[in-house]
Amino acid sequence: MKKFLPVLAAAAVLLGLGASACIKTQNEVDVKPIEIKPVHITLDINIRIEKALDDFFGDLDAL
Amino acid sequence: MKKLLALSIAALTLAFAVPQVLSAADDAATIKKHMAERKPKIETLKKAGSVGEAKTGYLEVMKDKDGKEVKIEDADKKIVDAENADRKAVYAAIAKKEGSTVDKVGELRAKQIRSKANEGDYIQGEDGKWIKAPKPAPVEEKK
Numbered sequence: 001m002k003k004f005l006p007v008l009a010a011a012a013v014l015l016g017l018g019a020s021a022c023i024k025t026q027n028e029v030d031v032k033p034i035e036i037k038p039v040h041i042t043l044d045i046n047i048r049i050e051k052a053l054d055d056f057f058g059d060l061d062a063l
Numbered sequence: 064m065k066k067l068l069a070l071s072i073a074a075l076t077l078a079f080a081v082p083q084v085l086s087a088a089d090d091a092a093t094i095k096k097h098m099a100e101r102k103p104k105i106e107t108l109k110k111a112g113s114v115g116e117a118k119t120g121y122l123e124v125m126k127d128k129d130g131k132e133v134k135i136e137d138a139d140k141k142i143v144d145a146e147n148a149d150r151k152a153v154y155a156a157i158a159k160k161e162g163s164t165v166d167k168v169g170e171l172r173a174k175q176i177r178s179k180a181n182e183g184d185y186i187q188g189e190d191g192k193w194i195k196a197p198k199p200a201p202v203e204e205k206k
Contacts, residue, residue: 045161045162045163046171048161049157049158049161049163049167049168049171050171050175052157052160052161053157053168053171053172053175054175056091056095056153056157057153057172057175060095060098060099060102061175061179063099063102
């Protein structure tokens, strides 16, 4: 029995290597579209409004 | 005949003495021109404490402790009304362009006005309370 142990171990290693070569894994990463929260849209609009106000009233405020 | 002559002279005098008050339908350049013409008088009214800048982005005649509006000249009231009408036209144009509301644009303009207010002018905070504008913070020089 002891004589066969190295042989058995080698066979087990070879079997494992063979099995891993046969086993295919596939990973899929789901990429969800970026969700823009409403608060970001509001901030963007406010910035544009402030700029429009600056464009119109800028020189008036400087008087 | 004398009365008619006196009335005519008075009407002509008013026409030249009072700054032209045009409708809010005027284009942007005309509105700006009229706002520039009205500005000195509006600044005087603000300095006197008769008129303040509301949180809505419009001028308001100040009220006394009893809640009654302080007395201002009719001509000055017309100037305030004309200024507010022009401001509303500008806010409406910006609101339409940016997909917002006139009220929102007015609120944002009020915020700008508060930050630039002269010391002592009445300004209304977002909480609705009227205060006198503080001394503007000194601009730090970059070293």
